[in-house]
Amino acid sequence: MPALAEVFREHGYEGASLALISRATGLGKGSLYHLFPGGKAEMAACVLAEIDAWFEANLYRPLRAAERPETAISDMFEAVQTYFRSGRRVCLVGVLALGGGRDLFAEAVRGYFVRWVAALDDALRRTGHDAAASAALAEEVVAQIQGAIVLARALDEPAVFTRALAALQSRIATAAG
Template structure:
């Protein structure tokens, strides 16, 4: 099977155990591949596996978030669609954010630049929608940064409290809060 077949499994393992805890033994057991087969598909080892997962998430972001935000239509509607997609990928706040996990421990030095780029693209896309809705550039950028911060923070708090309603509540009100004072 192509290595893309194993990406969802790897994503779930990384979400569950983190970079350091997702050992090759756990990966082998979850994928059903022996260690030799893992290295056949991912010669760079675990770092290449994580890179493949990040590429998958980057592609998902492009297809589900960026294309939604860049599509024609009313800004508030596009922001609502973005929140629907974010809600879907995090299973209503039940799944932790992989990028936050990869910014901890030994993975930070390896994956920081990639994670940073993903966040920046997302922030810029939100800011562009807000600018289009009539908001000045500086305020749009601050609100976009606050939005991504709130999303990531609500995921952490939801995980910590074992209560995804924190995330769900944020996602329900985020589009309107972003646009306050900009739409007719």
């Protein structure tokens, strides 16, 4: 199943052929269509749901629920750094947002980002930012993370990603009220 996710990440929705998926997972078509009767669309939807659940549990919920929001935010950066392998690993949700099966997964993609921004906004506000500032900052941070993945990949320089995260963290710290 992680292998399945990796195939979609590396090749996008359209580029992930059943042959590739079959090879990457080691499962034949029979098994695949037994597990996912809905075919490729269901596979992608399932992967998306898993990703969403992971982010919800490991990032969004802590951001919203943490007693010390500052720690939750810096935990988020650490988790993001690890999850995206310093920018070597691509964000599947971002990939789907840009191309491929945009209409198919629009709702899931939207929810993923809406909740990320909202959770970060919540945490930022509780560190002392006023409402307007924290909303804008949350949006900026999420966008910057996505953009840093693009740039790090394009330049083939993971350091770009790491640097971007560090810059964001220091901006948040100095902007804090």
